[in-house]
Amino acid sequence: MSATRPPDPALVLADPMGLALDLARAAAATGEVPVGAVITDAGGRPLAACANRTETDHDPTAHAEILAIRAACARRGDARLPDCTLWVTLEPCPMCASAIVHARLARVIFGAYDPKGGAVDHGVRLFAHPGCLHRPEVIGGMAESAAATLLRGFFQALR
Amino acid sequence: MSATRPPDPALVLADPMGLALDLARAAAATGEVPVGAVITDAGGRPLAACANRTETDHDPTAHAEILAIRAACARRGDARLPDCTLWVTLEPCPMCASAIVHARLARVIFGAYDPKGGAVDHGVRLFAHPGCLHRPEVIGGMAESAAATLLRGFFQALR
Numbered sequence: 001m002s003a004t005r006p007p008d009p010a011l012v013l014a015d016p017m018g019l020a021l022d023l024a025r026a027a028a029a030t031g032e033v034p035v036g037a038v039i040t041d042a043g044g045r046p047l048a049a050c051a052n053r054t055e056t057d058h059d060p061t062a063h064a065e066i067l068a069i070r071a072a073c074a075r076r077g078d079a080r081l082p083d084c085t086l087w088v089t090l091e092p093c094p095m096c097a098s099a100i101v102h103a104r105l106a107r108v109i110f111g112a113y114d115p116k117g118g119a120v121d122h123g124v125r126l127f128a129h130p131g132c133l134h135r136p137e138v139i140g141g142m143a144e145s146a147a148a149t150l151l152r153g154f155f156q157a158l159r
Numbered sequence: 160m161s162a163t164r165p166p167d168p169a170l171v172l173a174d175p176m177g178l179a180l181d182l183a184r185a186a187a188a189t190g191e192v193p194v195g196a197v198i199t200d201a202g203g204r205p206l207a208a209c210a211n212r213t214e215t216d217h218d219p220t221a222h223a224e225i226l227a228i229r230a231a232c233a234r235r236g237d238a239r240l241p242d243c244t245l246w247v248t249l250e251p252c253p254m255c256a257s258a259i260v261h262a263r264l265a266r267v268i269f270g271a272y273d274p275k276g277g278a279v280d281h282g283v284r285l286f287a288h289p290g291c292l293h294r295p296e297v298i299g300g301m302a303e304s305a306a307a308t309l310l311r312g313f314f315q316a317l318r
Binding site: 054055057058059060061066069070073074076077078079080093094095096097098099101102103116117119122123124126129131133 | 213214216217218219220225228229232233235236237238239252253254255256257258260261262275276278281282283285288290292
C-alpha cells in the first residue's frame with residue numbers, strides 16, 4: 001500500500017503498526033525522516049495511511065500524523081474522529097499531539113519514544129496539561145525496537 | 160484580497176494585522192471561528208494570507224496559521240521561513256506554536272490573548288519550554304481590542 005493511495009476501507013488491518021513501519025521505511029528511501037502513521041476506525045478498518053513528507057512537499061507541517069488526520073477527516077467529511085485510533089511509529093511532537101486533541105481521537109498508539117521532540121511522555125506532555133481539552137488513551141512503546149532501529153539507521157546514514 | 164488568492168508579492172503591506180483582521184471578519188461570515196493570519200518576508204512583502212477553514216474543509220488542522228505556513232513554504236519551495244514574520248489575530252494554540260517552531264519563523268505578532276487555548280503566553284507556553292528548539296521573537300496584544308471584539312461577537316451570535 002503506498003503512502004498516497006488511500007487504504008481499502010473494507011479491509012480490517014491485522015497489524016496497523018506494521019503498516020505504519022512499512023510506510024516509514026518507504027519514506028526513508030526517499031530521504032524523509034522515517035515516520036509512518038495509520039488511522040483506524042472503531043471496527044479496525046483503515047481510514048488513512050501516511051508517511052512523513054516534510055522534505056518532499058517543502059511543508060514543515062507534513063508530519064505523518066497531520067497528513068493521516070487530514071486524510072481521515074477528508075474521507076469522513078468530518079473534522080472530528082472520536083471513534084478512531086492513531087498508530088504512529090514515533091512519539092508525536094507538540095504540533096501533532098495538539099492536532100490529535102483538535103481531532104478528538106480516542107486513542108494514540110506510538111512506537112519509539114522521543115525524549116527530544118516528543119510531547120506525550122516528554123517535553124510539554126500536552127495531554128497531561130491541566131488545560132488540555134481532550135485526553136486520548138495512550139499506549140507508548142509498541143514495536144518500539146523496530147521503530148527506533150529504523151530512525152537510528154536513517155540518522156547514522158546521514159552522517 | 161480573498162483567503163484563497165495569494166497576495167501580490169510586489170506589494171509591501173502597510174498593515175499586515177489589518178489584513179489578518181479583514182480575513183478573520185470574512186471567515187466569520189462563512190461560519191468559521193474568526194482568525195486570520197498573514198506571513199511577510201524580511202522586506203514586508205506578503206507571502207501568504209489565510210483565514211481559519213476548519214469547518215469549511217472538515218480539517219481540524221486548518222487553522223489560519225497552519226494554512227499560512229503551508230502556503231508561504233509552498234511559494235518559497237522551502238520548509239523553513241527564518242526571515243519571516245507571522246501576523247495572526249489570536250494567540251496560537253499548541254499545534255500552531257509548534258508549527259511556527261518547525262518553520263523557524265523569526266517573529267510572531269498576535270492580536271487577542273487566548274487564556275484557554277493559547278500556547279504562547281498561556282497553557283504549555285511552548286516557546287518558553289526548556290526543550291524548545293527555536294524561539295521566535297513574540298509580540299502579543301497588537302490590535303487586541305479589534306481581534307477580541309470580533310471573536311466575542313462571533314461566539315455571542317452562536318448562542
